[in-house]
Amino acid sequence: MITFSLSLLALILGYIIYGRIVEKIFAPDGRPTPAVSMADGVDYVVLPGWKIFMIQFLNIAGTGPIFGAIMGAKFGPSAYLWIVLGCIFAGAVHDYLSGMLSMRHGGAGLPELIGQYLGGRTKKGMLIFSVFLLLMVGAVFVYSPAIILGKLCSDSLTWVYIWCLIIFAYYFLATLLPIDKIIGRIYPVFAIAMLFMAVALMVVLFIKWPSLPELTDGLANMSPASGTIFPCLFITIACGAISGFHATQSPLMARCVKDERQGRPLFYGAMITEGIVALIWATVSSYFFYGGAAAELGVPATLQAPEVVTTVSQGWLGLFGGALAILGVVAAPITSGDTALRSARLIIAEFLHLEQHSIHKRIYICIPVFAVTLALLWFNIANEDGFNVIWNYFGWANQTLAVFTLWAITVYLTQKKKPYIVTLIPAMFMTAVCVSFLLVSNNAFGLSSTIGYVAAVITFILSGCLFFAWRKRNNRTASAQ
Numbered sequence: 001m002i003t004f005s006l007s008l009l010a011l012i013l014g015y016i017i018y019g020r021i022v023e024k025i026f027a028p029d030g031r032p033t034p035a036v037s038m039a040d041g042v043d044y045v046v047l048p049g050w051k052i053f054m055i056q057f058l059n060i061a062g063t064g065p066i067f068g069a070i071m072g073a074k075f076g077p078s079a080y081l082w083i084v085l086g087c088i089f090a091g092a093v094h095d096y097l098s099g100m101l102s103m104r105h106g107g108a109g110l111p112e113l114i115g116q117y118l119g120g121r122t123k124k125g126m127l128i129f130s131v132f133l134l135l136m137v138g139a140v141f142v143y144s145p146a147i148i149l150g151k152l153c154s155d156s157l158t159w160v161y162i163w164c165l166i167i168f169a170y171y172f173l174a175t176l177l178p179i180d181k182i183i184g185r186i187y188p189v190f191a192i193a194m195l196f197m198a199v200a201l202m203v204v205l206f207i208k209w210p211s212l213p214e215l216t217d218g219l220a221n222m223s224p225a226s227g228t229i230f231p232c233l234f235i236t237i238a239c240g241a242i243s244g245f246h247a248t249q250s251p252l253m254a255r256c257v258k259d260e261r262q263g264r265p266l267f268y269g270a271m272i273t274e275g276i277v278a279l280i281w282a283t284v285s286s287y288f289f290y291g292g293a294a295a296e297l298g299v300p301a302t303l304q305a306p307e308v309v310t311t312v313s314q315g316w317l318g319l320f321g322g323a324l325a326i327l328g329v330v331a332a333p334i335t336s337g338d339t340a341l342r343s344a345r346l347i348i349a350e351f352l353h354l355e356q357h358s359i360h361k362r363i364y365i366c367i368p369v370f371a372v373t374l375a376l377l378w379f380n381i382a383n384e385d386g387f388n389v390i391w392n393y394f395g396w397a398n399q400t401l402a403v404f405t406l407w408a409i410t411v412y413l414t415q416k417k418k419p420y421i422v423t424l425i426p427a428m429f430m431t432a433v434c435v436s437f438l439l440v441s442n443n444a445f446g447l448s449s450t451i452g453y454v455a456a457v458i459t460f461i462l463s464g465c466l467f468f469a470w471r472k473r474n475n476r477t478a479s480a481q
Contacts, residue, residue, distance in 0.1 A: 014088030028260035062336030064239025072237035073285035076222035086241030087275030099250035139376035141337035240278025244401025
């Protein structure tokens with residue numbers, strides 16, 4: 001618990017100190033925001049700051065900081081280091097600067113921002129990449145809550161299909177209607193419930209004060225079956241450390257902020273909050289897997305992440321905790337799925353230059369978006385291993401998207417003659433992680449971990465060299481002009 005306590009303090013100090021440094025680098029001012037200058041009553045709508053924070057938190061969180069932290073905790077105390085350092089120096093910086101950059105570019109979506117700073121060809125690639133990623137999120141986050149809700153009704157598979165249709169109908173409405181009609185009203189309630197559950201579990205942890213693996217015990221991999229710490233841990237724990245999916249969500253709220261100076265608590269602060277949730281669940285899981293909590297609760301320590309959430313919440317928090325657990329594993333993924341599909345609609349509309357004030361033009365885009373999502377959902381259901389296949393590809397694609405976002409922000413900071421080091425190092429590191437994982441993953445090339453390590457070092461150094469070579473050429477061009 002000492003490591004947990006120090007990690008919690010580090011995240012709070014990270015927001016106060018490093019968050020302020022990053023804010024000063026970007027230098028927000030009082031210029032009109034897109035929510036004011038481009039208000040359309042649909043996607044560009046001024047919302048209260050507290051509501052934006054709650055929506056942003058739930059948008060980027062879902063079940064990510066819960067399930068990812070549970071699976072990542074199996075690796076041991078190294079999970080604490082990644083959550084804390086990743087969240088402060090990579091994830092929160094990534095979320096804040098992508099949100100603020102979107103605000104400075106009229107609420108532009110991620111492919112537009114990447115195209116602006118990494119070129120038109122990269123923009124087209126990222127358009128396809130990011131939309132497909134968002135559709136995978138929509139498909140994955142339909143089936144898992146539908147299974148849980150279906151089992152609450154009956155053991156019949158028919159109820160699972162019924163709930164899939166109900167969730168899909170909700171997705172369609174949430175994607176189609178103005179952001180303040182559904183999302184703006186129900187998301188704060190779900191976010192409060194999710195935060196309450198996390199805080200309640202943290203209180204129980206402090207009361208119990210269990211003996212857990214600490215950083216002082218070393219960073220040895222406590223679950224070799226889960227893969228090597230590098231790069232697998234850095235893919236397993238995405239939400240809670242850094243996640244490219246967040247950069248597709250930040251523009252949604254960048255279109256609703258009244259003043260740029262609200263950015264640090266809304267974007268950097270939401271990510272730090274997610275890091276705290278991940279930290280709590282990593283500690284709960286460490287207690288469950290290695291501290292004897294499973295035996296105390298009378299269950300095997302081999303339970304999967306959703307079962308850990310339900311068992312621990314019911315066992316520690318009683319009936320009310322069980323209700324919150326259901327809310328966490330059902331409502332949270334649904335709310336991630338609907339905003340993912342909403343982001344896909346906006347990204348496609350932006351690329352096609354198709355205004356979204358008219359409802360029939362929103363429907364034009366929604367129909368093919370939902371058709372592809374439905375096909376992915378059918379694969380998820382029909383293929384016995386469909387969920388794992390989609391989730392594994394999503395995990396790698398998610399962090400790869402973060403790589404492109406970080407490089408785009410680095411180029412922006414370089415062009416504006418601002419300290420680009422704050423995103424350069426995370427960009428180089430995450431590039432190395434994604435290349436290494438692609439080489440060693442059994443779903444890709446399946447090479448040895450040694451080759452993955454060597455490739456990671458080479459990628460880290462090479463990406464830095466290519467950046468400084470580009471910077472030198474860029475400075476020459478600027479001087480010539």
